[in-house]
Amino acid sequence: MKTFLLSLLVMISINCFGQNLESKTFIFDYQISYTIKNEKRIIDKSVLINSEDSSYYMLLSKIDNEILAEVILVKDKRKNVFVLNQKNDNFDFRYSTKINNYSGHSHYYSMNILDNGTVELLQFRNKKKTKLEESQVLTFTTLEKPLFFAYIYAIYNVQDVMGINFSYSENIIVKEANVDCGNGSTAKITLKEVKKINLKL
Structure with missing residues (x-):
């Protein structure tokens, strides 16, 4: 690597x-x-x-x-x-x-904090958030800085990144996500590595 x-x-x-x-x-x-x-x-x-x-x-x-x-x-x-x-x-x-923003294919999001400390991230097909397309249950690990946005950047396509306005101020990062894709299929996302680097372009 x-x-x-x-x-x-x-x-x-x-x-x-x-x-x-x-x-x-x-x-x-x-x-x-x-x-x-x-x-x-x-x-x-x-x-x-x-x-x-x-x-x-x-x-x-x-x-x-x-x-x-x-x-x-x-x-x-x-x-x-x-x-x-x-x-x-x-x-x-x-x-x-x-x-470009692609109207007609936009997604809408909401987050819910669950009783066990995990967070549910929901993706909808419509602005009223009545047509659920995908759900994720997220668990976290602590870090020195708030890096929740790194998970969004790593996992979501770039058009969706433009539309997600989640600012998580706690010093955490997503450790694991269990995904229900809404069509009968599932996925599991696991944090593999967090590495400090010092790179300039």
Whole structure:
């Protein structure tokens, strides 16, 4: 993973942001990794964040044998996607796109604190929150800083990230999530690693 991360950072620092990179420094001080298991596959995801600035993040995903890197600028609503070339261990640019709000496919969310200290995160298909699409029961572990947003960045697609306004002020991170996907299928999300890093782009 270390070689993979170093290759990623070199590739992104050269190609990803272009002129924007020269005018802004992106600092990452935590790498958070999760494993998602469902009936069909196992997905490993890592997100690099700045614990003091949630306006950008880097998402690393391994789906089957393909490794993807997405650099997300939340305020600018832009996503830059790279895929790892298995032949030379370099990241090949795939595309850059503006992140648009997609009306007709929007999700709406609510959170409930349960009696046992866990939190239920509900995803609805409609604004009135009467059509439940997915539910998650979250358990937490304590940290030095409030990093609940790292879970949101790691697990949800970028359009949903734009629409989730959850600020959790406690010094916690999601340790485990049991997901009911609403169509008879389930998934389990497990915190794999929390690593302090010191990276600048």
